[in-house]
Amino acid sequence: MIKKMKVFSLGLGLIGFALMAPQLVGAKAQGPCVDCHTMHNSQDGVAIVAAGPQGALVNRSGGCVGCHTGANSGGNIPYVFSTTATYGTNTLAGGNFRWVVAGDDTTGHNVVGLNSADLVLGETPPGWNPAFNANTELNGGGATWAVQLTCAGTNGCHGIHDDGGSVDDFTAISGSHHADDSAIDGSTAAKSFRFLYGIIGYEDSDWEYTNSATDHNQYYGYDRTNDTPPAALSEGAKSINYLCAECHGDFHSGAADDKGADTDNTAGSAWLRHPTDYDMNNLPGTEYSNYGTDGTYLPLVPVATNRTAALAAPVSDVNATAGDAIVNCISCHRAHGSPYADLLRWDYDTCEAGSDDPACGCFSCHTTKDAG
Ligand code: HEC
Ligand code: HEC
Ligand code: HEC
Ligand code: HEC
Ligand code: HEC
Incomplete structure (x- = not known):
């Protein structure tokens, strides 16, 4: 057990996690809680995640990207960023953040946790129109954005965007990784296509x-x-x-x-x-x-x-x-x-x-x- 925890404290999500052996039936998280969570962000008096406790008690830093970083090899977690990704060979349907992280702002979405804001486009999406708020409202409906794009939440793609106030990445998709998503009807983040709230497929x-x-x-x-x-x-x-x-x-x-x-x-x-x-x-x-x-x-x-x-x-x-x-x-x-x-x-x-x-x-x- 302690060894496992140490692997994670060192891993920081920058390498794929070996404990996620392919065993997944349906897209629902499987395996020991300790693989993914830390209850107090502390083991033997040492922080598991040096950056401090994380949303939903997950045991690595980097937010969503902390787990979704690695080289795809057909396993049961989708990786969206790898410094060695080969386009069309081990990249997935959504593509990969490799090239935008490497410095070419035009090749990807500039997402918090991966890189800084796009030097040319800044924070407001080209063609932004707050009238497209059928699936909860982005950016508080404001005419321009003053914060950078995130994975999920008020200024992100996945999960809900607003619940009357603003929501962060983990709140936006809360419960989705453990939910039964065999019926995709858009009614919750978990039951939406790839946790994209409201979208089906x-x-x-x-x-x-x-x-x-x-x-x-x-x-x-x-x-x-x-x-x-x-x-x-x-x-x-x-x-x-x-x-x-x-x-x-x-x-x-x-x-x-x-x-x-x-x-x-x-x-x-x-x-x-x-x-x-x-x-x-x-x-x-x-x-x-x-x-x-x-x-x-x-x-x-x-x-x-x-x-x-x-x-x-x-x-x-x-x-x-x-x-x-x-x-x-x-x-x-x-x-x-x-x-x-x-x-x-x-x-x-x-x-x-x-x-x-x-x-x-x-x-x-x-x-x-x-x-x-
Ligand atoms: C502790 C590790 C971990 C963290 C942190 C994590 N994920 Fe995941 N994610 C997984 C695993 C494992 C799977 C595959 C099993 C599943 O679908 O739940 C997955 C699957 C997914 C999928 C695919 C779901 C599908 O229907 O195919 C999406 C989308 C996703 N995660 C988004 C996110 C977002 C957004 C965040 C941050 C709010 C996040 N993940 C944080 C481990 C993690
Ligand atoms: C939550 C908001 C959000 C969603 C949803 C979103 N985008 Fe974007 N997009 C942005 C922002 C912000 C920028 C400008 C900053 C950047 O490049 O990251 C952008 C930039 C872009 C660019 C220009 C990239 C560049 O640097 O020249 C393209 C192309 C693009 N988006 C396509 C898409 C497509 C296709 C989808 C749907 C799959 C999509 N976007 C969904 C927020 C979003
Ligand atoms: C998935 C199919 C698809 C792809 C891929 C696609 N197009 Fe189109 N494109 C269409 C359709 C359908 C129309 C509308 C034709 C119509 O209404 O008669 C269209 C319309 C156009 C028009 C305007 C035609 C008009 O009658 O007004 C141009 C120009 C164009 N596409 C260029 C491109 C270019 C350049 C690319 C590659 C970057 C591209 N398209 C990729 C399907 C596609
Ligand atoms: C037919 C192919 C095609 C389709 C379909 C398409 N795009 Fe694009 N998109 C392009 C190309 C090519 C560019 C490069 C700029 C240009 O040619 O206008 C681009 C540029 C962009 C940009 C960057 C604009 C900027 O100012 O830098 C955004 C954002 C974008 N697309 C979003 C979308 C969204 C959202 C949709 C669907 C509603 C969409 N695209 C559908 C081909 C396409
Ligand atoms: C493969 C990774 C993984 C494993 C194993 C895992 N979890 Fe999670 N869990 C996550 C991720 C990622 C989140 C945060 C994102 C979300 O809520 O979907 C989460 C969120 C949660 C939440 C808060 C959201 C909710 O559903 O209420 C609880 C509680 C939880 N997990 C309990 C557990 C317990 C108990 C176990 C062991 C029996 C466990 N988890 C094992 C990845 C995992």
Whole structure:
């Protein structure tokens, strides 16, 4: 027992923890309490966590990142930061903070505990629109942010954002790691897709460490027909795109200018911002009908479904059923980070029209813009 504690006091979460042997059935914490908690932050009169006691009595420093740091090898904890991560090999669906921590601010979200605020963007998210508060309110609804982005809470992505006041990381997701999350309905943080409060979806069991057309997260989207921000508890507020819109609303539908003078997305006018929450099955007989090559799901360029029935298992043929080919923020971006500017899934700088480049995901949907 004492030896175990010593391992943790030295580990500080900067290396993966060996005691987490793969034994997980469903995403619920397993193993001895002592692996993860310290009751008094003291053993033999010495602090377990030198930085002082932590939220929820967890036994390492660094907040959420304290446990979620390490090299993924298919085990039962998702690691989101490693100084040795290799993109697409041992990174997960959300990507990795490696590159932003290494100093390139454009390659990831600058999150407290990992690095300092983005030198160019500062603290306020680009496209911030406080009207996207259907899943509790971020940043107290204020017009600008005076604090840096956190993992969870009032100024973070995971968990609830507000309970009438402000909430910290551990309060925001309290109880989620021990909860039964076999039914994802968005009703609590634990029962939301990846503890993203209010958002639904199908959770791949290894966070896409392995992935294929039949082995992936199934994201939820909706097929919007106008530029009105979705209302609380509406299907639109459960979309993975709504998660991004909670901080970047104007890039979703908040500026009410997505489609020309005409806010009806079904009409023929040109887009003013790239569509999201829009089903490519609305465009039969166009280049989008050949998503990928024949409609087979590509984990690198994911599309969402608006059919809750399809959330029981991954969809593999996205053009077979209306609602299964919904464009996402994360069709192009990785939520945590990537090696590329704007946390994009591929290198946009080398995407060239009129050339064949299988690494450029734009061609996966814009199938006629290559050499053809
Ligand atoms: C003491 C270690 C520890 C700490 C601290 C910790 N986690 Fe976890 N986390 C785990 C383990 C183990 C799992 C996998 C089992 C599970 O899902 O509960 C996990 C899983 C997750 C998942 C995936 C859930 C899913 O549905 O697949 C998310 C998201 C997550 N943690 C977020 C957080 C956030 C946010 C914080 C900080 C508030 C945090 N974690 C702090 C150990 C930790
Ligand atoms: C809780 C708020 C929050 C949420 C949710 C959020 N972001 Fe951000 N995002 C920010 C902040 C703050 C910045 C500016 C500072 C930074 O780069 O970290 C930012 C910056 C960005 C950038 C520019 C990065 C750069 O440095 O150039 C991209 C791209 C981005 N976000 C995409 C997304 C996507 C995609 C999602 C959904 C998966 C998302 N964001 C969800 C807060 C958020
Ligand atoms: C694999 C890591 C892990 C193990 C093992 C673990 N916990 Fe936790 N526990 C966490 C994390 C992470 C949190 C904080 C985040 C949260 O609440 O989801 C937490 C939070 C809690 C909380 C506060 C939230 C709530 O559910 O009320 C209690 C109480 C708790 N744990 C008790 C226990 C007990 C008792 C054991 C052993 C029987 C145990 N834990 C074992 C990771 C673990
Ligand atoms: C078709 C691919 C694609 C989709 C879909 C997409 N983005 Fe982007 N995003 C980009 C590219 C490329 C850039 C680089 C800047 C540019 O070209 O405008 C970018 C830049 C950004 C930035 C940084 C802006 C800045 O000022 O630095 C943010 C934030 C962002 N996207 C958020 C989102 C959100 C939120 C969504 C969904 C509502 C989304 N993106 C959907 C491709 C996409
Ligand atoms: C997941 C599929 C998907 C991906 C990936 C994607 N697009 Fe799109 N894009 C669409 C759809 C669907 C439309 C809307 C077409 C329509 O309404 O006729 C669109 C619209 C556009 C438009 C405006 C067309 C118009 O009619 O107004 C441009 C320009 C564009 N995309 C460029 C890009 C670039 C550059 C990339 C790579 C960074 C990219 N797209 C990636 C699906 C995608």
